[in-house]
Amino acid sequence: MSRCKKREEGYDNVHSPESASLFNPRALSVRTVGFDPEVKRDDVTRPDTHHLTFIRVRDQHKINMKNKNEILFEGIKLERNQTYLNSIYTQLYIIEGRSKGVNEEHEVLQMEKIPRTQRLQDTSFYCNDIFKPFPEPEYVEKDKIRTVLTTGIAGIGKTVSVQKFILDWADGKANQDVDFMFVLPFRELNLIKDHRYSLHKLLLDFHPELKDLDSKIYEECKVVFIFDGLDESRITLTFSDNENVSDVTETSSVGILISNLMKGELLSSALIWITSRPAAASQIPSKYINRVTTIQGFDEPQKEEYFRRRISDEDQANRIISHIRRVRSLHIMCHIPVFCWISSTVLQKLLKDDLSAEIPQTLTEIYIHFLLTQINMRNQKYEERDPDELLQSNREAIVKLADLAFKELMKGNVMFYEEDLRESGIDVSDASVYSGICTEIFKESVDQRKVYCFIHLSFQEFLAAFHVFYSCVIKNMKSLELFLNEQYQWYCSENFLFELLKAAINKSLQSENGHLDLFLRFLLGISLLSNQGLLLGLLRYIEDSWYSVKKTAWYIKYKIKSTSNAPLSADRSISLYLCLLEVNDKTLDQDMQECVKSGNHSVKKLSDAYCSTIAYMLQISEKTLDELDLKKYNTSDDGRRRLIPAVMNCRTALLVPSCNNDLQDSYAKLLFDGLKSSHCQLNILSHNDLQDSGVKLLSDGLKSSHCHLNILRQQGLLHTKHTKVQACLNPSHLRELDLSCNHPGKSVRLLSNPYYRLDKLKYVQH
Secondary structure: OOHHHHHHHHOOOOOOHHHHOOOOHHHHOOOOOOOOOOOOHHHOOOOOHHHHHHHHHHHHHHHHHHHHHOEEEOOOOOHHHEEEHHHHOOOOEEEEOOOOOOOOOOHHHHHHHOOOOOOOOOOOOOHHHOOOOOOOOOOOHHHOOOEEEEEOOOOOOHHHHHHHHHHHHHOOOOOOOOOEEEEOOHHHHHHHOOOEEOHHHHHHHHOHHHOOOOOOHHHHOOEEEEEOOHHHOOOOOOOOOOOOOOOOOOOEEHHHHHHHHHHOOOOOOOEEEEEEOHHHHHHOOHHHOOEEEEEEEOOHHHHHHHHHHHOOOHHHHHHHHHHHHHOHHHHHHOOOHHHHHHHHHHHHHHHHHOOOOOOOOOHHHHHHHHHHHHHHOOOOOOOOOOHHHHHHHOHHHHHHHHHHHHHHHHHOOOOEEHHHHHHOOOOHHHHHHHOOOEEEEOOOOOOOOOEEEEOOHHHHHHHHHHHHHHHHHOOOHHHHHHHOOOOOOHHHOOOHHHHHHHHHHHHHHOOOOOOOHHHHHHHHHHOOHHHHHHOOOOOOOOOOHHHHHHHHHHHHHHHHHOOOOOOOOHHHHHHHHHHHHHOOOOHHHHHHHHHHHOOOOOOOOEOHHHHHHHHHHHHHOOOOEEEEEHHHOOEOHHHHHHHHHHHHHEEEEEOOOOOOOOOOHHHHHHHHHHOOOOOOOOOEEEOOOEOHHHHHHHHHHHHOOOOOOOEEEOOOOEOOOOHHHHHOOOOOOOOEEEEOOOOOHHHHHHHOOOOOOOOEEEEOOO
């Protein structure tokens, strides 16, 4: 128990009940239990001033933290846009652990390529419990969780989870053993990264209410430091032993103070919570992290709960939920809470104006309507204006914001400063008007410098795509230099737009991590005549755009289907497939469905990229495939391997690609991790040549309590020296086990154990 707690409990029989809040004048009076009238007044025990100050500061700190965190602003930071966090907060899935290695792939694409059956795992916990150890028998005190790293993509709910964590503490609902919670967002720390501070002085700048607190109190109390947004940090963190700081009054750079806090050199008893997007998480050595958690967003019930909490009109909520379920791109993106907000903002506005309104079907349509909604909100009197007139009157400002979005996206920046805005010709004094699009982060007590970012990375990519299309319309070649081909002047071509889109496709395919993929999808979407019509106040029609888009769709299908070109990666193949959906081209989708349904699969050889898109289509389908038989597909061995992820959404899988081929470890792990999911639909797995590592992975997957595989036919050889591993292929849910061509040896006695419920067992006897 902390000394602060001991002191406070020691005075429980002295203070009046109102002493929990020293803003009550009666709290300063002294009362004794069992008061003896013969005892002189001078002998009455009185609380010391130090302790009273501590309680007063702590209570004021809680009040301040409650006031800062109980309101959630959505879009423009105006009173009409504020919402009480508790009224709309929907619990997120937070799981322990993360995938190995640093995934630098585009975050939205990470979310989209993971199927609905695999995205969310079953073991999750509430954000208030991140410092609590799981009740495991092997847990001992030395395993205390001091430092937690929480990762998640942009907009997934990291900052809101921090806000809820603080609010529940300030409201007395959770973590009441904590005396103080200190929030130090990296966005704001960046503004003072070149300054020198002691930790005590730094905390005073962020939390002025601490001014009367003795600096020694930090060691005596239980405190939590929250560092939000490591991915936004422009501070160098140093974890070497060269510069150690162990005293809260010792002055050093901000980076060294933070590093020493995380290492435990400074305030070793303090709890540390760090949030970050995945790609930046490796900045902190793993030895200083006791727990890693990942926020995975909303599952299906949580999505629905969010919309019902936010939309009071039940009929309207039902229609919006139903529509999102039907539109594949929207359905997937709504795992991200910030996209739920964007979608609900747009759809509520459309249905309010016209109950029979045509609801957007693509990401680009949603984002165009969101742009219109945010610009309309600029008029604080809510006077409705014609959309074309509205866009025309704001054209200059939007074009400049789009220029900023494009320049910073190409540099890889998601945070920028006043000088960046000025470089794009944006009047800094007017920038806050567009805070529904470009959010201003400002803290007066720390620095007078402002930091800006777009409402979400995807919106920055949307505006960047608009910038490129607008440059195409006005023939601004300087802005298109990224896509120019030096060998010929394609911008003089009659098919100017097609050449631009083709160049953008080729540029995006060169990216290993997909950083241009969503930008490309928006660029194609804006090229549609229908979407140009929505943006008519900003730009004029490109007359031949319908032909250019049609030709571009053909080019995309050629890139996916061609077996003569260098094979595309699975991720790039899926990205191109989603681009087709963005321009409402369903022909490839229809071809793939016919290919899957046909009894005579693949007369023409299928490319590896085509197999990747088939697997993705099957994964995200609402319907479960009855049987996936790889040998029916006329493709390469690698193409068949690319089909393997589809087993997550099929009932029977026959995976023998060829007589001399084995499942490589990476594909085997993908398959057998899927067996652990409670959402896996697979009932029958057949005929696979497994190496030693593959057998172990299979055994691990089968042992999961979530696996419901009924039939395993392993007629190919189990290439393993560990015959006991074969005994692990007999969990209680298996009814038929075929080990033909295998010699289980003595382990057959384990395989026929009456504990198991096998109806059929086949193997080779000696």
